[in-house]
Amino acid sequence: MPRRAASAEPADRRATIRDVAKAAGVSIATVSRVLGGTYPTAAATRTRVMRAVRDLDYVVNSHARALAGISTKSVAIVVSSVVSPFYAHVAQAVETQAAQEGRLCLISTTGGDLRRELGALKLMLEEHAEAVILIGNVVDNDEYRRRVGEYARALAAAGSQLVLCGRPAPGPDVPAIVVDYDNTGGARAATGHLLSAGHRRILYLGHKPGYTTSEGRIAGYREALAAHGVPEDPGLVLAGGALERQEGYRLMRERLRAAEPDFTAVFAANDQLAAGGRQALHEHGLRIPEDISLMGYDDLPPATDIGLTTTHVPHDELGRTAVRLALQRDRAGGADDHVVLGTHVVVRQSVRPLTG
Amino acid sequence: MPRRAASAEPADRRATIRDVAKAAGVSIATVSRVLGGTYPTAAATRTRVMRAVRDLDYVVNSHARALAGISTKSVAIVVSSVVSPFYAHVAQAVETQAAQEGRLCLISTTGGDLRRELGALKLMLEEHAEAVILIGNVVDNDEYRRRVGEYARALAAAGSQLVLCGRPAPGPDVPAIVVDYDNTGGARAATGHLLSAGHRRILYLGHKPGYTTSEGRIAGYREALAAHGVPEDPGLVLAGGALERQEGYRLMRERLRAAEPDFTAVFAANDQLAAGGRQALHEHGLRIPEDISLMGYDDLPPATDIGLTTTHVPHDELGRTAVRLALQRDRAGGADDHVVLGTHVVVRQSVRPLTG
DNA sequence: GTGAAAGCGCTAACAG
């Protein structure tokens, strides 16, 4: 008798527990018990059942199992894109931690579209995801808070947990966990690093107004300037629409076209922008760090490649912590509902002291 | 009457269709029909039901729905890591295409561990994933073919479809779809590009023996040399253990330590290796492309940053095609079970003609 | 040890 599996054609119907029971000459309850392994069964029966399982290529139906109360736990992650190194790193950490805790990882990307975000949330809710982790940069306004409040409550009502990762907390009464990192502190330290090297005219490359990470980072920049008694020159802030390499290149090129540099250092809102800005500087004949010092933010792949001094963001810890906190249900009422992880400057070769 | 959602505490139990029916004063069938929208219902009833749905924060249970026959379709993707740009790009494309076709995307990373791969497969099988897409570089041997054959048959028996993306076909009788790209052709073209520029001593950086993409790429390198009548010097092949930046750096540094370069160009097995090799060359005082020409493979983020001439791999198309073929069930028996996508050289600034 | 039977939440005939 050939195994069904030996046929290359798709089976018309998946084998069910009943098929196994029939093939093994036992009841379905016995099959369930053998498979569950949580109940004493006679060795002979067990053997017969396992043989039937193999013969029929039987695999439990997780939906049926879920309905009966034993669900495959899963953690969902909603992100605008996995191509972005930032999200990829956090997503990887989430997946790894979830797997370690025996959970499946559902993923959905939104491309930054709010409708798709909502759709993803709804889907994850239907799928009974134990936790839904929302990652990334957003505009923090009333609309956002209202929307996230809705998500959080809907999830809570369904026994699930919303986690905001690198996003602002929507308000005190919203049942969400927040795992964030210190954008402002990191930017303050980064800017401080440049200031300590003697730089006073520091171009801020790639501010994206309204977005929380951007606002947090530029706030740190401003704080550092203020702390060093350096007046802020609004002309030194280059606002852009995207936090990407291309944008950094474009902004810097336009700036250099308009006038010779009136700055000695550049602080880019992230490493990708720094990489783009760097290229424009090079094309303009400016060397880094000899002519211009450059700092990035994130400490992601492009940084090592271009020897970029930058600020390390704990992507891995961000993802792992998000999962850990979400699954640790016995949290004593909000004790650690809001975690902020630290960042630190990573010195490479793109900054040098200003001499003269 | 406050909405249940207004409470920050998790509900003891999710609202079911029965709760909604009771609240709306109708039968569960009516609720189902209103929600399904596939059946005529009185406007007044619809309003009452929808109100109850909102009041109770009701969300259908996709497991129950799946059991009853209407399943949320999903596509699973199994990959060793999403941090690797190659996988991230393909994964992104898979997710996007899946979402476009109304499917949820399950993701599992294995870290290259075969046990985790098997576990992931089993899980996806239990979850009734419509298709399981396996991505990436592997060793092609009997063990691999046996294993993948098992996967494919188990999935087929469950009415699911195995797709191998950038992996070799395991054999003729295995019910799997293969979506691959032309490693050898791309490497032949890349090497040809260097040869046409007059280079004869071309270092191959980062060969990982046994792995299919590596073997495919080095085969193209050899073919191109042969076609140009250049004898292959085994001493010009640097074998490594990882296809990563660090490894490229390490290999190149050791090579340069041992002896001054006896090559005029470098062909790296991928862009990351190229980026690492480039750094080692720079540290040794060698300029690119003035002193040494450099080619990569993949055309992924590091390539633009470092102006790398490389070979473009259609990651996006790879992922989209994988999903499309998997879902297109009416394939006429293997007509397009094996697709090979093309690659092409992308010229940037890291190669220059050899003069003198 | 094992079997029979009652659900889990939902959809889809089948009656009204």
Next chain:
DNA sequence: CTGTTAGCGCTTTCAC
């Protein structure tokens, strides 16, 4: 147009 009812595949009492 709406209600009743029979499963979907599984786990888990409750009997034997």
